[in-house]
Amino acid sequence: xxxxxxxxxxxxxxxxxxxxxxxxxxxxxxxxxxxxxxxxxxxxxxxxxxxxxxxxxxxxxxxxxxxxxxxxxxxxxxxxxxxxxxxxxxxxxxxxxxxxxxxxxxxxxxxxxxxxxxxxxxxxxxxxxxxxxxxxxxxxxxxxxxxxxxxxxxxxxxxxxxxxxxxxxxxxxxxxxxxxxxxxxxxxxxxxxxxxxxxxxxxxxxxxxxxxxxxxxxxxxxxxxxxxxxxxxxxxxxxxxxxxxxxxxxxxxxxxxxxxxxxxxxxxxxxxxxxxxxxxxxxxxxxxxxxxxxxxxxxxxxxxxxxxxxxxxxxxxxxxxxxxxxxxxxxxxxxxxxxxxxxxxxxxxxxxxxxxxxxxxxxxxxxxxxxxxxxxxxxxxxxxxxxxxxxxxxxxxxxxxxxxxxxxxxxxxxxxxxxxxxxxxxxxxxxxxxxxxxxxxxxxxxxxxxxxxxxxxxxxxxxxxxxxxxxxxxxxxxxxxxxxxxxxxxxxxxxxxxx
Ligand code: GLU
Numbered sequence: 001x002x003x004x005x006x007x008x009x010x011x012x013x014x015x016x017x018x019x020x021x022x023x024x025x026x027x028x029x030x031x032x033x034x035x036x037x038x039x040x041x042x043x044x045x046x047x048x049x050x051x052x053x054x055x056x057x058x059x060x061x062x063x064x065x066x067x068x069x070x071x072x073x074x075x076x077x078x079x080x081x082x083x084x085x086x087x088x089x090x091x092x093x094x095x096x097x098x099x100x101x102x103x104x105x106x107x108x109x110x111x112x113x114x115x116x117x118x119x120x121x122x123x124x125x126x127x128x129x130x131x132x133x134x135x136x137x138x139x140x141x142x143x144x145x146x147x148x149x150x151x152x153x154x155x156x157x158x159x160x161x162x163x164x165x166x167x168x169x170x171x172x173x174x175x176x177x178x179x180x181x182x183x184x185x186x187x188x189x190x191x192x193x194x195x196x197x198x199x200x201x202x203x204x205x206x207x208x209x210x211x212x213x214x215x216x217x218x219x220x221x222x223x224x225x226x227x228x229x230x231x232x233x234x235x236x237x238x239x240x241x242x243x244x245x246x247x248x249x250x251x252x253x254x255x256x257x258x259x260x261x262x263x264x265x266x267x268x269x270x271x272x273x274x275x276x277x278x279x280x281x282x283x284x285x286x287x288x289x290x291x292x293x294x295x296x297x298x299x300x301x302x303x304x305x306x307x308x309x310x311x312x313x314x315x316x317x318x319x320x321x322x323x324x325x326x327x328x329x330x331x332x333x334x335x336x337x338x339x340x341x342x343x344x345x346x347x348x349x350x351x352x353x354x355x356x357x358x359x360x361x362x363x364x365x366x367x368x369x370x371x372x373x374x375x376x377x378x379x380x381x382x383x384x385x386x387x388x389x390x391x392x393x394x395x396x397x398x399x400x401x402x403x404x405x406x407x408x409x410x411x412x413x414x415x416x417x418x419x420x421x422x423x424x425x426x427x428x429x430x431x432x433x434x435x436x437x438x439x440x441x442x443x444x445x446x447x448x449x450x451x452x453x454x455x456x457x458x459x460x461x462x463x464x465x466x467x468x469x470x471x472x473x474x475x476x477x478x479x480x481x482x483x484x485x486x487x488x489x490x491x492x493x494x495x496x497x498x499x
Contacts, residue, residue, distance in 0.1 A: 007040035016058035044076030065274035095197030107234035170229035219244035281380030396463035400492040460489035
C-alpha cells in the first residue's frame, strides 16, 4: 500500500471548446479523488483564452456533467475561492504581467515576424525536410529596439527564449524522467498578437498562483511538457508533480474516437458524452466506476467501487500510462451492478423521469412496487419503460394472434382465457401463492403446461411476450385492471376463433 499524501491542491482545467466527454470526466475524477482522499482542494479552472474555439454552451454542459457525476469543486468560477478569478479570460492582464517578467529576465522576447514570413519559413523548412520551427530572427533584437517597436504599435507576439544548448529533464510521475535536447524545442509563442496568453504560459502561471501541488492532465501535453518545465524554471518556481494520464481509444483500440464515430455510437444507444449517458439511462455511479478503471486499478479482481470506495482506495501509483480502449459492454455490466445496488426507493425515483419522458404518468406507490421486480433485469434505467410501461398504459398494443397459446388453437386459447377470467374474478388479489396455485391447477385440469397458460395471460395482461414476473405484475396492476385487460383480450380473440 502506498503512503497517503498530505493535502493536495489539484485542478481540472478544461477548455470550453465542445461537449464534455468521458476523457474529461476521468481527468476530473482522478483529480477529485486525490483531493478528497487527502483532505485537499479540487479546483475548477476554465481555460477559455482561445476566443476562436470558444463554445458558449460548453461551460454549462461541463458544470452540469461534473455535478451529475458527483464531482463538486471547492473553488471555481461559480463558487469563487481565494485564488480567483478561475476563468482565464478574466486573467489576461496577469499573464501579460508574467510574460513581461520573462522578457526582463531575458527568458522571452518580442517577435515581430509577419504571418507571411512565418509561412514562407515553414515552407522552406518543409522542402528541406527540416523540423518546422521558428528560426529565432527576433531573438537578436536589442531590448531597446524591441520596446520601441512595441510602443510604435507594431504587431507582435511574445515568444519563449528556449536555450539553444544542452538539454532539459522533466519528470512525469508515471513515466519517470524525460530528457529532451533544447535545440529540438521551439521558441513557442506565449502571448499572441491579440494579447491573449496561450496555454503554455497561462496554465503555468495559474498553477503557480493557485498553489497547485499535482497536475493530473491528459498525456497529449507530454510533447510540450519540456517547454512547461523551462517556463516554470525560468520563473524559479517550485514544480508541481506532473501526472500525464493515459489516452482513451475507441472500442476497437485503434485510434481516438472521431466525430462521425461518436454520432454512429449514439444510434447504438451509447455515447462518449457524459450528458448523453444521463439521457440514455446510465447511472452516474456506474460512469464513475467504469471510467475510474480505465487507466487505474486497485487489484486484479475488485471491480465494484462506489465513490467512497474510490476515495479511499485511489492511488497515483496504480495508474496505468498505457492507452485504454473504451469498452461499452463493460459499461453495461457496471450499470447493471449499480442499479442492483440502489435501494428500491432510490431506483423508483431514478426511473420515474424515464416514464414521464415516454408520456406516461407513473404513480409513486406503483413505482415502489415495480422497482423490486424489474431491478434484476435492467441494464439502463430507460429499459424500465420498455419492461414496465404496461402498468401505466390505458391501451394495450399487441397483435391478437399472440393470444393463441403455444401448440394450441385459437378456440382452446379463448376457452382457457375465459376460465382464467372466471377464476380470477372470485379470488382476492393479495397473496401471490393463491393466484399462482389457482392458475397452475387450471392449466393442469386443461391438460396444459403452466407455461402455455401463463404465456396467454402474459400477453393479455402486459401486452408483451417478455415481462416482469407475471403474478407479481398482476398483483401490482390490481384485480380490476387485470380483469379489464382479460376482457379486452377475449374480445380480440373472438374474431380469430370465428365468433
Ligand atoms: N485546457 C487544457 C485542456 O483542456 C487543460 C490541460 C490541463 O489540465 O492542464 O486540454
